[in-house]
Amino acid sequence: MTALQQATEVVDPVPGAQAPHLPGQPDLVQLLTPEGERVEHPEYSIDVSDDELRAVYRDLALVRRWDVEATALQRQGELGIWASLLGQEAAQVGAGRAMEAGDMAFPTYREHGVAWTRGVDPLHVISLFRGVDMGGWDPIAAGLNLYTVVIGAQCLHATGYAMALQRDGAEHAALAFLGDGATSQGEVNEAMIWAAAFSAPVVFFCQNNQYAISVPIERQSRVPLYQRAAGFGFPGVRVDGNDVLAVLAVTRAALAAAREGQGPTFIEAFTYRMGAHTTSDDPTRYRLGGELEQWKLRDPIARLKAYLSRSGIADAAFFDGVDAEGDELAARIRKGTVEMPAPAGTEIFDSVYAEQTPELARQRAEFVAYHEGFEEAGE
Amino acid sequence: MTALQQATEVVDPVPGAQAPHLPGQPDLVQLLTPEGERVEHPEYSIDVSDDELRAVYRDLALVRRWDVEATALQRQGELGIWASLLGQEAAQVGAGRAMEAGDMAFPTYREHGVAWTRGVDPLHVISLFRGVDMGGWDPIAAGLNLYTVVIGAQCLHATGYAMALQRDGAEHAALAFLGDGATSQGEVNEAMIWAAAFSAPVVFFCQNNQYAISVPIERQSRVPLYQRAAGFGFPGVRVDGNDVLAVLAVTRAALAAAREGQGPTFIEAFTYRMGAHTTSDDPTRYRLGGELEQWKLRDPIARLKAYLSRSGIADAAFFDGVDAEGDELAARIRKGTVEMPAPAGTEIFDSVYAEQTPELARQRAEFVAYHEGFEEAGE
Amino acid sequence: MTQKLALGKALNLGLRRAMEDDPKVLLMGEDIGRLGGVFRITDGLQKDFGEDRVVDTPLAEAGILGTAVGLAMRGYRPVCEIQFDGFVFPAYNQLVTQVAKIHNRSRGKLPMPIVVRIPFGGGIGAVEHHSESPEAYFAHTAGLKVVAVSNPVDAYWGIQQAIASPDPVIFLEPKRRYWEKAEVDLDAAPGPLFASRVVRGGDDVTLLAYGPMVKTALQAAEAAAEEGRSLEVVDLRTLSPLDLDPVFESVRRTGRCVVVHEAPLTLGLGAEIAARVAETCFHSLEAPVLRVGGYDTPYPPSKLEEEYLPDLDRVLDAVDRSLAF
């Protein structure tokens, strides 16, 4: 198979999905083809140093390594569940890297790649899936809200946060993450209506990974999702979500516009969830035959690697170095996970309110006395 | 002032509203100018007999008469509240008349004009505002759902009803009414998403009367509302809501398309609420100066009257006849209202469930015994 | 300084003072700006504090509460108006899954000082969804606090205290009492927000009420007094957390307890109170806690609301039944 044939095959319509488009087709922004060729886009260009390119690659590779390790930990019973980002690394790292300090991200439950770019320790994310807490990082300090499990709820939070930025005269923006399925939730649409009404500095970053668990994108929308935004009166753009450079460029531009008072943008990052929805899921029940294989040819990491290699920006030693770093990271994650202390039972009561209620203090005291009873009884 | 000057003044942008447009401007469908001239529209034409035109006029006039009477009854303490349709007669009568038997309308709380075209007795509508019941008509028999007070909830009902029509193979459609304010509700947007996903035979008929109580349309949308639909993947059209012929033509076309399996349409009927939001409201607090006067020049009834007179389709005797009928109607409404029997107290309990629960039967029995106790005590 | 104020006006002044005291306080809701709210509770505030602090929102209750969360994350103290009790439900998801849980989810790193003002209850001759009493839904939701004011003094101070609270507070306003007046001391708060209060002493039966029913309870006590029966009336004020110590103290003396609310009987606040009073005062009770509530039906059309709502007679009937037990 020639490179061209392969390219053609890769970008063929994916069965069952609104098809991605050939490079250059105007409504899909692409700066790096699946084969790792740099291409230009009339509206989006990007200037990235070699250092930054290598750092981006490192992010992608380490995030995937983390993800693979977490999946393994779940299989071994160390995590209750894990939501894998496999295949969506470029969308997340690209979006995350587009943010500045002072911007605030509002993730779903799958944005480990964003968390990584915000400097959140993977173990903080893992503690949530292990059932130790609900995400241990400091959201404001990190510029990353806690994971939000109720589909779409965070889009309104991001919009409200953006309204606060306006009132503070802060030149920052909020970045709301959502999935393709989430676009059907009323609250998500309300968020877009509010963002438009107040010209709020918020960017809606939708990873269209083709599925909401088992439900394919056509059940949510018959037209490309990015077109939704125009109906609310603000721009929408579809970017190749497996092209980290394009994602970076498009998200940077949208965030800059937001910071400058031009209001919201909706970004549809066209990508694919290469793993299961979560470790509880069995995608063989609903995935169309050959689909996964098609998308493997569009792998976001392989693509950047090809570009870096071909262009000489990175050599084998660099890639080996990242691999080694990945192994260290995985080991640290594994160790940190299995050694993670179990939370104290009293934590059930201690953060429900900022000002504890007498009734809950009573329940807590009862709880403590009850458990002390067992300890005294030696049980 | 010449007719032309007047025309120009009439169609000038209305301060504080997305402006209506000059006749012929493509995105506002108009078949009858504010001065009562018949004009043609490239996409929508209509063939209405003289008889039908007179019947349409009669509907408009009688519905207004009813509305005026109800407002008076409320002022006199006979109704708890009244939501006036003043100024929206053409939008409602046009839409209502576009329906066929077998189609089903889902009104808000203001669609008295639609109720009229569905043959619902005004007293059934009035009983709701008098607090006697929640609308006494048979929704299925009338092809008109009960009034729905929670903003937007009926749009999902209409969509579900349309899905039922599809499953029944019935060549009918559902017609969901909503206001401009309602377009911001999550549920309304979900209804459009569902309608698109299932290609359901439902038409969303939005009366953009420029206000949600006191809140002007710009707070809900910066772009014309009809453009919302494209974002969901189906057509939207803006019609002059004070032009009964245009409304009739546009709604007929949309319903026909729905019945034929072409899926939903969103119609924005551009109109104005000439009265208060309800009798509890004081529009002087928020209406812009001169706005009402501007819109009076676009009165939907005067416009049709001008056309009928000028074209000789109706003469003074006809108009006098309708006026007389209006007086009779008003008298009947007044008499029917003041004589409306109060509901029995036990009605509180009798329709909560199709199968009464023992607990509620017990509460009902207690209620009866308690009130019999008073009667025995002669209180 | 004291001033004679209607309950609605007291709220208006309380909001104004909270906004003056703290620039982070902002009001959000449908029609609260130019119109001043359908009950005029926010009258004049947009004019004085501007559109950024008194925000006329799009017509979407989930939007109001959801954006309030984001505002609170940056230190704002949003005070959200829900136009009528029956329209809080589109915001229910944000309230229950987000507003109530975020402080806990973040182990205290994200306080949610949000106030949700809801005009609640019936008796104003309105159509469907304008007369509901949804308080039990909120009181069952861990993470929220719920208060119901009954008079202008508590309205004036209570709204300020709720806004100052670091926790989310559902602030229930007895809409049919908006026009009732009382002298309000504008200088000194009469006590903490999350506390019940004995508003009339008595020995025979303890009568509990909150919000609009406090007046009814007091009237019942008045009427009972004429027949020689001495009712102690407690204004619960805080529904979550409940403050029942004064109630227990009272019931230990009277041995009898009647709870009144407009909300449907089943799983209304009366249920929780009956359970707790029985548990705490078991040996003192000479009759079970009796409940007077709305029936277990949707709120009826307004011509029937007088028959639906607890009134003086139904309260007295329950008092009689308690005494006869």
Add this chain to the structure above:
Amino acid sequence: MTQKLALGKALNLGLRRAMEDDPKVLLMGEDIGRLGGVFRITDGLQKDFGEDRVVDTPLAEAGILGTAVGLAMRGYRPVCEIQFDGFVFPAYNQLVTQVAKIHNRSRGKLPMPIVVRIPFGGGIGAVEHHSESPEAYFAHTAGLKVVAVSNPVDAYWGIQQAIASPDPVIFLEPKRRYWEKAEVDLDAAPGPLFASRVVRGGDDVTLLAYGPMVKTALQAAEAAAEEGRSLEVVDLRTLSPLDLDPVFESVRRTGRCVVVHEAPLTLGLGAEIAARVAETCFHSLEAPVLRVGGYDTPYPPSKLEEEYLPDLDRVLDAVDRSLAF
């Protein structure tokens, strides 16, 4: 014919039979079609009944319930699956203001034979929002009926009875018991849906439970028996309307009553039951009705759920306290 079935499989067969019996029955929900639901309760049904009767919906719970209303208006009997308990809240407005009220609003002209299936409760090691017990919100809502099944027999028959009901039924499925098995007689329903049932006789204390807690209650009764204490266990089955006559009868014999549920204590079902048992059995009670519930906190991270959830020991502790009263 009897068959040994897991609770989840019994639901699957019950749904299948309901669909065979009545062509107007249709299923709606997220992932219920091709995937067969995240718990596989609808496994195979789309294949056999087609996409029009087993509808994979857009991801929008208000949409599911709102369109169900429209379908019901044309005679359909929609059975809606909510994927997890914590995701019912976006549908709350439709449930409370529409589904629950339309029969009444129309004075019976628009029946709403809608079933809302909700896998509920904790104990499966899940993340936030996947372990909630929202039953009290529904039981407080007039116009809804609420049932909770505890075993495969009730699951198989109950789902069919709920679908046949002309009223809206919130059908709560104890998700952590989906895999528990029992012999199910596929020929004869064991009795009506809206009735509680004594599942173990006893004399010392009446123990009430529903859904997942029935098994826990039975285990507690077993353990108590070893210590010579005889507990009568009632499976409430129907939470709205409550069927307390068997409970009253029991409490009149035992004089003691303990209620168990996973939902937060305050205004959980135990509150209503305590109030009613006290009112009806006042003179028989030798101790107040005691409640064992979740704490008044959000459901905790899964590493803490065993400490949050009522278990055998906490039930026995309450039994001891009741007996010691």
